Amino acid sequence: MRAIWKGAVSFGLVNVPVRLYSATENHDVQFRQVHREDGGRIKYKRVCSIDGEEVAYDDIAKGFETDDGEMVVLTDDDLSDLPISTSREIAVDKFVPSDQIDPLYYDKCYYLEPEKAAVKPYVLLREALEQTDRVALVTVSIRTRMTVAVLRVRDDVISMQTLLWPDEVRAADFGVLNDASDEVKPAEQAMAQMLVESLTGDYEPDEYEDDYEQAVRALVKAKLEGGEVKAPAPEADTGGEVVDLLAALQQSVNRAKSSRGEASDARRTSAEKSTKKAPAKKAAAKKATAKKAPAKKTAAKKTTAKKAPAKKKAS
Template identity: 70%
Template sequence: MRAIWKGAVSFGLVNVPIRLYSATENHDVQFRQVHREDGGRIKYQRICSIDGEVVSYDDIAKGYETEDGDMVVLTDEDFKDLPSRSSKEIAVEKFVPADQIDPMLLDKCYYLEPDKASTKPYVLLRDALEKENRMAVVSVSIRTRMTMAVLRVRDGVIVMQTMLWPDEIRKPDFAHLDDEGKATKQELAMADLLIEQLAGDYEPDEYEDDYALALQSLVKAKVEGGEVRVAEESKDESGEVVDLLAALKKSVDKAKAARGESTSDEKPAAKKAAAKKTTAKKTTAKKTAKKAS
């Protein structure tokens, strides 16, 4: 694994330098959109919905759409005024009972590895969390934005898991659940019996993604059967750059035309005309010299 962030966990006067690693990875099979006929990849252009022009990255800004459908354009200067933090500190705010953290609040998960010189305080924090059955609520700045997270222990390693803000959890509004009435004693007894029949411990190895496995087998069979379409090289491998150059050229020509100057398309013709005039002058000069002699 490769560390994605370096910093330190601080609690009280204790400071534990650590490295952060992504604890999970997505194994979903990724597809590309291609042309059915030849397997060529589909490319997309950034087109303005108003003037239909191709827009370069330099001219793209962030926009916030209001409830009325209006657009508020935000500049880099606007974002500079927003609160941001670039601290490399994972600051422990408090230690709370583990059962007080609703799993719905938990988001992305990371492993924390200590530097060799800080192994002892790392182990101290790990063992204390396990012994007290608590989680550490921390604040951390990831990509300049401060967020809340928890530190917990899994398989002998301290794990940091970022948290959603409380207002990001939707409240269920299912009124009909209250209208159905309560279950009878007989129904509850039957439900208890069913649960008892299916009771057991969670064993991760008992479950697998059968869709992903079947899809991988399908692709492998097609490859082994020679059903592979080798796409020809794109005629325009740098299409995005060419589009940008074309847009820049168009802008330059438009600016020159507004000033009454010749455009890039007119330059070759102008050069040819100038060359003809120069040749004509040289020919005239030669004829005059011959007459004089």
């Protein structure tokens, strides 16, 4: 497991440095929405419900919708003024009997692991909780929000379980049950108690299995072995918004290299064509020069021989 938080449990003058681990994990089967024909994943665009235009990530703000449907837009400056907590302390407020907290209030559960130098005070707190049959009511800040939680012992490890706020627990008010107890006959009540006694036993978690998950995984395995797998084609570059600067730079470099590669290929192709035609032109030029050269030289010699005596006579 990987620690998701580090801090310290404080009760009285005792401080116990601890690491926080998630005690549970979700094994629910997750399905993707895909194109039936090729298995490609379905994407969704961020579109404004008013003008129907796609909205850039930088233009998206947080909004709070009131009970009557009005939307209040909150800016970063507004959110910066909200009370947040970065405390790394699990502060024990008081120790209460374990049966005072309705299990309905329990939310997420975590394990607390002590640092090596804090094993002794950790064990001291653990033994105190077990011997007194109490839980520690604490306040803790997780992801900048303060919440209430309880510390209790499970398998010699102190666990921390966050609690729901009172307004997060709904009241069950069903009018149809108001007079239901008057309709139950004593004989029926006695028979129900006998049924409960006949089915009494201990809770063994391993006795129950998620047959739906097992069936889905068996179905997927059978399709894999039968070759019924669709490998989606690489996603085309749609030129969409790039939020990360490094990704934008890398994309620009790749495009530049690609364009240079296409240009060099074009130049190379035209150069190869020119090279193939060049030898024919050069050969023709050589033949023409070979035929004309003797004629030019001969004419020049004859002309010089005739004119030379005439110049001497004139002098």
